[in-house]
Amino acid sequence: MLVQLARRLHPDARITVLTGAGVSAASGVPTFRGPNGLWKNFRPESLATPEAFHRDPKLVWEWYDWRRQILSTKKPNRAHEVLAAWSRRYRDFTLITQNVDGLHERAGTRNVIRFHGSIWEVLCSNNCSGSPARWLDETVPFPEIPPKCPHCGGLIRPGVVWFGEGIDPDVMRRSADALDCDIFLTVGTSAVVYPAASLVHEAKARGAYTVEVNVESTPASRLLDLALQGPAEEILHGLECRITRPSYT
Ligand code: OAD
Numbered sequence: 001m002l003v004q005l006a007r008r009l010h011p012d013a014r015i016t017v018l019t020g021a022g023v024s025a026a027s028g029v030p031t032f033r034g035p036n037g038l039w040k041n042f043r044p045e046s047l048a049t050p051e052a053f054h055r056d057p058k059l060v061w062e063w064y065d066w067r068r069q070i071l072s073t074k075k076p077n078r079a080h081e082v083l084a085a086w087s088r089r090y091r092d093f094t095l096i097t098q099n100v101d102g103l104h105e106r107a108g109t110r111n112v113i114r115f116h117g118s119i120w121e122v123l124c125s126n127n128c129s130g131s132p133a134r135w136l137d138e139t140v141p142f143p144e145i146p147p148k149c150p151h152c153g154g155l156i157r158p159g160v161v162w163f164g165e166g167i168d169p170d171v172m173r174r175s176a177d178a179l180d181c182d183i184f185l186t187v188g189t190s191a192v193v194y195p196a197a198s199l200v201h202e203a204k205a206r207g208a209y210t211v212e213v214n215v216e217s218t219p220a221s222r223l224l225d226l227a228l229q230g231p232a233e234e235i236l237h238g239l240e241c242r243i244t245r246p247s248y249t
Contacts, residue, residue, distance in 0.1 A: 001228065009086075012091070014092040015092065015181060015182065015185070016096065016184045017185045018186045018187065020098045021189070022188020025188065034190075042063065046059070047060055053157055058146050060146075069141055074103065077233050080109070083187075086240075088110060092181070093110070094111050094178035095109055096175050097112060098189060100117055113175055115171060116161040117158075117159045117168075120136055122156040123156060128149060128154060131149055134159045179206055183209050184208040185211045187236070188214060189214070191212075191219050200212075200224065201223065211224065211228065213236065214227070
């Protein structure tokens with residue numbers, strides 16, 4: 001199966017990849033769902049909604065600061081590396097990630113669309129006129145929680161998309177453009193959070209060959225052209241070996 005898929009990934013193929021938390025699992029980053037997922041021990045509505053931030057910004061920031069501390073010790077794994085190599089090799093390659101961890105960028109991936117934002121970016125919660133729309137702040141840990149806007153002294157918030165918030169229109173437009181592709185791979189996502197989960201179906205409707213890579217089956221598995229079950233870091237490595245060395249068995 002990998003051999004046939006490797007043939008489809010020829011130099012002129014237009015490739016779009018959607019990633020989720022499973023891609024970072026081998027780096028030691030916790031996923032959200034599943035037995036050890038973050039949402040087993042934490043309630044999204046207490047930590048990842050605008051209402052939660054309004055109610056208790058200190059609690060929300062303590063959680064994000066804790067996640068930033070964990071992430072600052074993690075490195076990209078083989079799955080990130082293979083996708084980074086593809087982004088440099090293929091002329092028409094887009095990576096849409098739901099992950100906010102920044103590991104795709106650290107692996108050197110080009111043309112990354114951060115569908116759910118970045119945990120390393122912040123924005124002024126007052127939308128103050130002195131500050132940019134969002135900016136990079138990699139302080140770990142923050143000396144004061146909740147951290148303050150350097151321009152107006154109000155609170156800053158993490159640059160991530162929370163439940164109940166819409167996707168940035170520009171991100172949505174660029175993602176929609178990337179659905180006109182030859183191959184759409186969805187990797188390491190439970191395929192339950194919308195609108196991200198709808199992208200693969202839209203790509204299929206537009207004629208793409210759709211592939212899922214996941215350690216388990218998801219609601220999308222049986223609707224796609226090919227479901228490859230196994231760890232992303234192993235399957236993408238195996239695929240890359242077959243692309244770069246056609247004699248590889
Ligand atoms: P989930 O935690 O929901 O799903 C992770 C998926 O990765 C599961 O389907 C696992 O089976 C799979 N998985 C785990 N290890 C893997 C591995 N080594 N290789 C391949 N697959 C593996 O994470 P997401 O689908 O990314 O949203 O979650 C989507 C969104 O829900 C997140 O972006 C976040 C969360 O709430 C926001 O924060 C807005």
